[in-house]
Amino acid sequence: MHETGSLVPSDDDAAMVQQRASDTDRSQFAEVVQAAVGDGRLDLAEADDRLARVYAARTIAELTRIVADLGVTPGPTASGRSVLELRTRSARVRQEGAWEVPPHVVAEASSGQVRLDFTDAVCPHREVRVDATCRSGSILVIVPRGWAVRVEQQETRSGRVRNKVTEPARPGTPLILLYASTTSGRVVARYPYGRKGRVAR
Known part of the structure; x- marks a missing residue:
């Protein structure tokens, strides 16, 4: 569901x-x-x-x-969106495959899971802001190797925010600016597993 x-x-x-x-x-x-x-x-x-x-x-x-x-692109994205919103209470929401990345993504999970996968995405922006708010669920941010993730802000109670994207970024690749807030859930940024974990070109 x-x-x-x-x-x-x-x-x-x-x-x-x-x-x-x-x-x-x-x-x-x-x-x-x-x-x-x-x-x-x-x-x-x-x-x-x-x-x-x-x-x-x-x-x-x-x-x-x-x-x-x-680092620049004219006008709005092809989808015409400036913000992508992904919200769930107890189900799973996935954004993956071939999609065009807007400059701002909002992800919210109450007790379900949001999976935000940039592996095969088209990203025309140098920086993308991701606001991740998680109560008792989980939010997973997946980026291809060569991209960078920087935690700009984190607020936690008994939850956890982990950034596993630690390798040096390739010049010209996007930077994900992560603003994370969690109560008892978790927000994790990582590379894809398996063959899709290859360096982005």
């Missing part, structure tokens, strides 16, 4: 990630590349390569990948 939240895998979220790009979208992303040349983040050869890929891109997801390491 699932409760409120955007649950993945879902046909709607998959469609959002594969939203077709318009000429206006390509022009906006081309401006991001050109701005990166102006401030020294890209040289001319790199810019030419990326611009060619921008104008050949067919989906918003392709465009966001091209500029992901530049």
Whole structure:
């Protein structure tokens, strides 16, 4: 049984990630590349390569990948969301698979579980804020190797907040800013198990 939240895998979220790009979208992303040349983040050869890929891109997801390491993306995400909310009382809520990450995620669990998995997600943002509030349940944040998680704030009573994401981050990969609050539950950030624990590229 699932409760409120955007649950993945879902046909709607998959469609959002594969939203077709318009000429206006390509022009906006081309401006991001050109701005990166102006401030020294890209040289001319790199810019030419990326611009060619921008104008050949067919989906918003392709465009966001091209500029992901530049730390900016024009306009709203393809899904149009600025905040993703995942809430449960006693059931399990999962956000996983192919989905586009908004700049802010709110996860709340009373006695159930929220699983927030970034392993196969498209993240156009340099930083993503995750507010995790857990009473007696659990909230699990999973990131691919190469990403970073920083606990910005934690409030606990008899619960636990653990950040197992301890390896050095790869340049240009996202940083998850975790604000955690728990009563008797637990909030854990870790890498995926098995083959999916490979370094993100």
